[in-house]
Amino acid sequence: xxxxxxxxxxxxxxxxxxxxxxxxxxxxxxxxxxxxxxxxxxxxxxxxxxxxxxxxxxxxxxxxxxxxxxxxxxxxxxxxxxxxxxxxxxxxxxxxxxxxxxxxxxxxxxxxxxxxxxxxxxxxxxxxxxxxxxxxxxxxxxxxxxxxxxxxxxxxxxxxxxxxxxxxxxxxxxxxxxxxxxxxxxxxxxxxxxxxxxxxxxxxxxxxxxxxxxxxxxxxxxxxxxxxxxxxxxxxxxxxxxxxxxxxxxxxxxxxxxxxxxxxxxxxxxxxxxxxxxxxxxxxxxxxxxxxxxxxxxxxxxxxxxxxxxxxxxxxxxxxxxxxxxxxxxxxxxxxxxxxxxxxxxxxxxxxxxxxxxxxxxxxxxxxxxxxxxxxxxxxxxxxxxxxxxxxxxxxxxxxxxxxxxxxxxxxxxxxxxxxxxxxxxxxxxxxxxxxxxxxxxxxxxxxxxxxxxxxxxxxxxxxxxxxxxxxxxxxxxxxxxxxx
Amino acid sequence: xxxxxxxxxxxxxxxxxxxxxxxxxxxxxxxxxxxxxxxxxxxxxxxxxxxxxxxxxxxxxxxxxxxxxxxxxxxxxxxxxxxxxxxxxxxxxxxxxxxxxxxxxxxxxxxxxxxxxxxxxxxxxxxxxxxxxxxxxxxxxxxxxxxxxxxxxxxxxxxxxxxxxxxxxxxxxxxxxxxxxxxxxxxxxxxxxxxxxxxxxxxxxxxxxxxxxxxxxxxxxxxxxxxxxxxxxxxxxxxxxxxxxxxxxxxxxxxxxxxxxxxxxxxxxxxxxxxxxxxxxxxxxxxxxxxxxxxxxxxxxxxx
Numbered sequence: 001x002x003x004x005x006x007x008x009x010x011x012x013x014x015x016x017x018x019x020x021x022x023x024x025x026x027x028x029x030x031x032x033x034x035x036x037x038x039x040x041x042x043x044x045x046x047x048x049x050x051x052x053x054x055x056x057x058x059x060x061x062x063x064x065x066x067x068x069x070x071x072x073x074x075x076x077x078x079x080x081x082x083x084x085x086x087x088x089x090x091x092x093x094x095x096x097x098x099x100x101x102x103x104x105x106x107x108x109x110x111x112x113x114x115x116x117x118x119x120x121x122x123x124x125x126x127x128x129x130x131x132x133x134x135x136x137x138x139x140x141x142x143x144x145x146x147x148x149x150x151x152x153x154x155x156x157x158x159x160x161x162x163x164x165x166x167x168x169x170x171x172x173x174x175x176x177x178x179x180x181x182x183x184x185x186x187x188x189x190x191x192x193x194x195x196x197x198x199x200x201x202x203x204x205x206x207x208x209x210x211x212x213x214x215x216x217x218x219x220x221x222x223x224x225x226x227x228x229x230x231x232x233x234x235x236x237x238x239x240x241x242x243x244x245x246x247x248x249x250x251x252x253x254x255x256x257x258x259x260x261x262x263x264x265x266x267x268x269x270x271x272x273x274x275x276x277x278x279x280x281x282x283x284x285x286x287x288x289x290x291x292x293x294x295x296x297x298x299x300x301x302x303x304x305x306x307x308x309x310x311x312x313x314x315x316x317x318x319x320x321x322x323x324x325x326x327x328x329x330x331x332x333x334x335x336x337x338x339x340x341x342x343x344x345x346x347x348x349x350x351x352x353x354x355x356x357x358x359x360x361x362x363x364x365x366x367x368x369x370x371x372x373x374x375x376x377x378x379x380x381x382x383x384x385x386x387x388x389x390x391x392x393x394x395x396x397x398x399x400x401x402x403x404x405x406x407x408x409x410x411x412x413x414x415x416x417x418x419x420x421x422x423x424x425x426x427x428x429x430x431x432x433x434x435x436x437x438x439x440x441x442x443x444x445x446x447x448x449x450x451x452x453x454x455x456x457x458x459x460x461x462x463x464x465x466x467x468x469x470x471x472x473x474x475x476x477x478x479x480x481x482x483x484x485x
Numbered sequence: 486x487x488x489x490x491x492x493x494x495x496x497x498x499x500x501x502x503x504x505x506x507x508x509x510x511x512x513x514x515x516x517x518x519x520x521x522x523x524x525x526x527x528x529x530x531x532x533x534x535x536x537x538x539x540x541x542x543x544x545x546x547x548x549x550x551x552x553x554x555x556x557x558x559x560x561x562x563x564x565x566x567x568x569x570x571x572x573x574x575x576x577x578x579x580x581x582x583x584x585x586x587x588x589x590x591x592x593x594x595x596x597x598x599x600x601x602x603x604x605x606x607x608x609x610x611x612x613x614x615x616x617x618x619x620x621x622x623x624x625x626x627x628x629x630x631x632x633x634x635x636x637x638x639x640x641x642x643x644x645x646x647x648x649x650x651x652x653x654x655x656x657x658x659x660x661x662x663x664x665x666x667x668x669x670x671x672x673x674x675x676x677x678x679x680x681x682x683x684x685x686x687x688x689x690x691x692x693x694x695x696x697x698x699x700x701x702x703x704x705x706x707x708x709x710x711x712x713x714x715x716x717x718x719x720x721x722x723x724x725x726x727x728x729x730x731x732x733x734x735x736x737x738x739x740x741x742x743x744x745x746x747x748x749x750x751x752x753x754x755x756x757x758x759x760x761x762x763x764x765x766x767x768x769x770x771x772x773x774x775x776x777x778x779x780x781x782x783x784x785x786x787x788x789x
Contacts, residue, residue, distance in 0.1 A: 055685045057574050057769075071613045076554045078611040107689050113576045115569040117615065145688055181555040183646060184605040230648075261556065347604070 002162060003244040003272065004042045004282035004365040006214065007035050007172045008237065009129070010265030011053045016128055016187075020281040021188035024258030031267035032128040032254030039129055040267055044170045045156065046093055047130060047137040048158055049073045050239040052175035052232040053121040056141035058109025060154055063139040064094035074120045075183075085123050088133035090186045096165055097138060098163060101157035104349045108140075110193075110472025121174040129172070137418075140223060140234050140239075148222070151339035153290040155242025160349075162243075173450045175236030178264030180229035186261060193194070194262030202264040206257055209268050212250035214241045218283050231263075244287065249273055289349055340409035343402050347458050352406045358474035360410050362425070362467040365397035370405070379460035380425065387461075392433040395463050400441045404466050411472035417447045421466040427453035430462055492671040493539050494664060495783045497753050499535055499746060500677045500775040502551065502622035503768035504572045504579035506530070509695055512629060516580040522695030523644040527777040529764020530626045534759070535776055537675060539625065539787050544588045545628060545635045546663060548596075549620030550743030552639040555606025555646070558659055559639040560592040563612050571623065574620045583621050588634040592676075594666035595636065602662045609639075616758060623679040633675075638663070646734060649731035649742065656744040657727075660751025676752055678745035683737040683772035684709035690769060703770035710737035710771040711765065713753040718760040718776055723750050739770070753778060 012029065014021065019029035039047070054061075069086040094110045101108035122139050130137065138160070141149065162169050178198035186192070191201040201224055208217050218241035221234035241456070244250075251273040257266040337351035346352060346363060353362045367375055377394030381387050404414045420442065424430050431451070438449075447467075457464050470476050507515055508523035552559070553788055572579035592608060599606040616698055620637040638659070644652030667674045685703040702708040717726040725750075726733075728752060735741045741747065750756070756778045763775040 054573065058689055073611050073614045075552055075617070076556055078559075078609050078614050079607070082611060082613040111576050113571055113580060115571045116576055117571055117573050117581065119573075143688070145686075180646060181642075183556060183641075183643065185556050371631075 003159070003169050003171045004044060005038060005170045006240055006244040006250070006270040007129075007170065008209070008240065008266060008268040008270075009122065009125050009172060009174055010260065010263070010267070011051065011119070011231075012176065012260040012263060012265055013074050013080060013083065013120050013124050014260050016083065016124045017077070018188065022191050024191055025188060025260065026266055027258050028260070028267060029128070032439065034255050035267055035269060036129050039135070039170050042168070042170060044135055044168050046090055046162075046167045047126075047135050047170045047172060048093075048162070049122060049125060049137060049139045049156075049172045049174055050142065050236050050243075051122045051139055052118055052142045052173075052236045053222070053482065054121040054141040055405050056153045057145070059109065060101065060143050060146075061109060061111045063089050063116070063118065064091040064110035064112040065089055065114075066091050068116065069120055070115060070118070072118065072120065072123050083120075083123055083127065085118070085127060085290040086133070087118070087126055088124075088136050090136035090138050092130050093136070093138045093161060093165060093167070096161035100160035100164070101154060104153050104157050104160070104288070106153055106157060108154075121133040125172060126172045135170075142235055146235065147233075147366040148238055149287040150290050151238040152242040152246075152264060152287050153478065155239040156288065157434050158239075158243040158406065160475055171240055173236030173240040175234065176231040176263045176265050177205060177232035177234070178229050180262055182262040191259050191261060192389040193259045193264060193485065196226040197259050198264055202257070205413065206254045206266055206268070209270070210254045211251050212252035212270060212273060213248040214244065214250050214270050214434050215246045215248050215250070217241070218246065227373075228421065244270070245272060268308050286345070288346060289351075335407050342370050342409065343405045344370050344373060348442045353410055355410065355471055358471050360407065360412055360469045360471055362403065362406055362469070364464045364466050365399055365402045365406065366457065366464045367395040367402065368459065368461065375461055377439055381460045390462060392430040392462055393437050395461060396434045396437040397441070399463055400437070407469055412469050414442070415445050416470040416472070416476065417442065417445055417467055419468040420447050420449045421454065422449065422451040423454050423457065423464045423466070424451065425454060425456060425462050427451075434463060488517040491673060492668040493673065494667060494753055494780065495673045495758075495784070496541055496780070497758050498539060498620040498627065498635035498678070499536075499748050499774055500530075500533070500627050500679060500748070501681045501773040501775070502549065502679045502695055502769070504575050504618055504622055504770050505694065507581065507613060507622050507625055508578040508589050510626070512625065514582045514625075515736070519695045522697060522767060523700070523768060525766040526764050526773055526775060529766075532569075532763040533775050536779065537771070540675070541673055541785060541786075542633060543673045543677045544591055544635050545593070545624060545675045545677060546638065546641065547623050547635060547666070547679055548638045548745040548748045549617050549619035549623065549679045550640045550740055550745055551727035552617040552637065553642060554639040555642050557607055558599060558641050559609050561587045561614075561616070561635075561637045562589055562610045563587060563607035563614065564589055566614070566616050568615055570618045572607030572614060579618055579622070581618070581621055581625070585616065585624070585631055586634045586764055588636050588672070590672050591666060591672055592636045594670050595603065595638070597665050598662035598666045598669070599659055602658050604659055604662065613660045619679045620646055629679060631773045639662050639744055640745065644734070644742045644744060649734050652742070652744055653727065653730055653747045656747035659744075660748040660753070663748070664752045664754075670716060673683040676749050680740040680743055680745040681768070681771045681773045682711045682739055682741070685738045685770060687770040694786075697756050700767055701770070701774060702767050707737045710729065710739070711774070715762050715765060715774055715776070718736040719762055721757045721759050723755045723757070725748070727755065737772075753780070756780070
């Protein structure tokens with residue numbers, strides 16, 4: 001299952017506490033009501049929220065109190081009244097999202113304390129969208145130091161948990177778009193945007209969202225932040241796009257846009273729609289595993305237990321075999337992970353390779369091309385699942401070329417391959433072609449080999465190789481001796 | 486109302502609010518408990534308390550970075566508050582049951598003086614309001630008996646919405662309004678600026694939060710700035726400090742961006758006498774100093 005509906009809602013309490021104080025507040029309250037109807041039409045079994053108003057420092061926090069209850073008062077708008085609440089959270093999903101985040105390199109933890117101060121935006125959104133707690137919810141915080149990579153990976157962790165638990169989900173970013181408030185209160189009936197510039201930029205974003213182009217807006221977040229007074233760098237939209245699906249195939253609708261004490265507040269509905277416009281010319285990196293983008297001045301060799309993030313580069317194993325600083329990321333004593341820029345991105349939370357001692361263990365390698373994900377020789381089926389003709393020799397050649405790229409990124413080479421396990425989805429059809437190319441490229445090197453037929457691979461490819469190789473600085477003769485002994 | 490001859494600021498202090506210090510003290514009001522931790526700072530607070538114990542104080546006025554307001558400056562305006570404060574960032578360290586009283590007359594006077602000075606001021610009168618953990622931490626560490634009323638002032642986002650110069654000007658104006666209100670109401674007030682100095686956190690903590698083998702400054706440049714700022718305080722050069730404040734805020738990621746210290750120095754008319762630095766230490770990478778200013782009149786009183 002997946003995200004059935006994505007929403008962007010503001011974090012101001014006015015649509016809840018004084019909806020009739022201005023036309024704009026009423027429009028937002030009505031839009032909340034329409035969003036509520038759309039949620040109920042979906043009948044989700046979970047609502048997942050990212051709240052820009054819940055700040056964290058120690059990584060990200062996920063609310064795990066099953067029934068948080070309090071009388072909330074906003075720090076700024078206390079004169080509007082108190083908000084008593086009793087919410088229904090899903091601790092099991094909070095645990096799953098936390099574990100998924102940790103598996104992707106994030107620091108995530110659950111919080112479950114009586115009286116924990118749930119933020120105004122979360123309380124407002126859940127009171128208006130889920131007033132009878134019909135659907136359980138899960139809320140994750142906004143780390144004040146997190147940038148795009150960390151927030152995107154957080155969204156993917158939420159998606160991992162959704163898939164793992166087979167949930168039918170509505171995902172919500174609780175965030176204003178522009179967040180410059182009037183520095184003195186404005187009577188509600190005279191409320192207006194605090195900055196014309198913010199308003200102009202926000203309207204541009206909303207125009208794109210109205211076309212269902214969520215990922216385009218996610219990619220524009222930095223530009224928006226540089227030009228306007230963005231709410232928390234629009235991290236909420238980074239998270240939402242990553243969680244719901246980083247693409248533009250949504251049916252979008254801006255249900256309302258209005259100023260609340262100067263801030264730009266919008267309610268936006270985005271329904272996944274395979275037929276909608278899709279522009280895949282994205283500029284930003286699509287990060288799968290978080291390895292840290294902060295603490296760049298930390299002393300070399302600093303460990304993750306004392307620093308805010310892992311050291312920015314790993315120490316070289318020896319001067320004789322320099323390894324590109326960006327490639328191996330140190331994960332712990334005695335183990336070095338390899339991320340090869342020139343190989344296709346992993347399709348899950350795993351490194352391209354891991355070095356342990358003098359050996360390199362490669363994750364399964366397929367034929368996809370770095371940067372484009374194109375499959376030489378063609379995919380074995382199209383997007384509709386219809387079988388296609390493909391060239392196994394071209395796929396095999398591409399696989400072995402990807403193995404070579406990964407080994408070279410780790411300071412090794414193809415001629416140091418020791419063992420190969422090959423997976424074919426159609427042994428009868430493909431063995432001969434695969435065997436011919438294998439003999440050409442690896443036969444002379446002579447690693448041990450096992451070939452297996454399997455039902456399917458994660459992407460529409462026909463072949464994958466699992467490889468063990470000697471590290472570039474390992475003494476091959478000595479290694480062979482050890483292995484032989 | 487005519488000025489009271491006894492109304493004045495009897496002392497001011499930089500009294501940072503890391504909840505870790507309350508956690509390590511193990512007061513009965515706090516649910517979590519610790520073995521130890523951050524003794525350098527906690528002992529600094531002890532020294533500050535010994536100094537303050539010699540003074541005749543009516544009220545504590547605290548400016549807290551963790552009551553964040555976008556629209557002007559707010560003051561607590563309800564006589565009593567009793568509730569549970571849970572730190573949203575360090576909930577495993579700080580879940581504090583507080584019971585405090587507010588000097589509403591002084592709070593209202595500060596709001597009036599601020600408004601008269603052109604500031605947007607609000608008196609917070611919602612009895613369900615939860616007092617922020619910065620206010621509670623600074624007051625707990627400075628006066629754990631909770632035997633004095635307080636006035637809490639919020640931290641306006643003026644620095645963030647405009648710039649550091651505008652923020653400092655507004656905070657100095659707020660400080661002067663605070664002083665006028667204290668004089669007008671005849672209070673003998675202790676002022677607390679609740680901010681840290683450099684304020685870049687590590688984003689993870691050790692398994693045992695009070696494991697001091699992990700505690701150090703986030704970055705040497707921040708330490709150098711903190712030492713420079715403390716040196717200016719010790720030499721009574723607070724006007725120079727104010728002149729450098731915008732740069733300090735940016736270069737050291739200082740929590741002075743929340744305005745507390747500028748408010749304090751403005752209220753005390755930029756002390757040219759030496760401050761007493763009772764302690765400096767780090768908390769999860771941030772720089773924190775406990776600093777006291779005792780005006781000459783107060784020092785003379787104590788001497789008598």
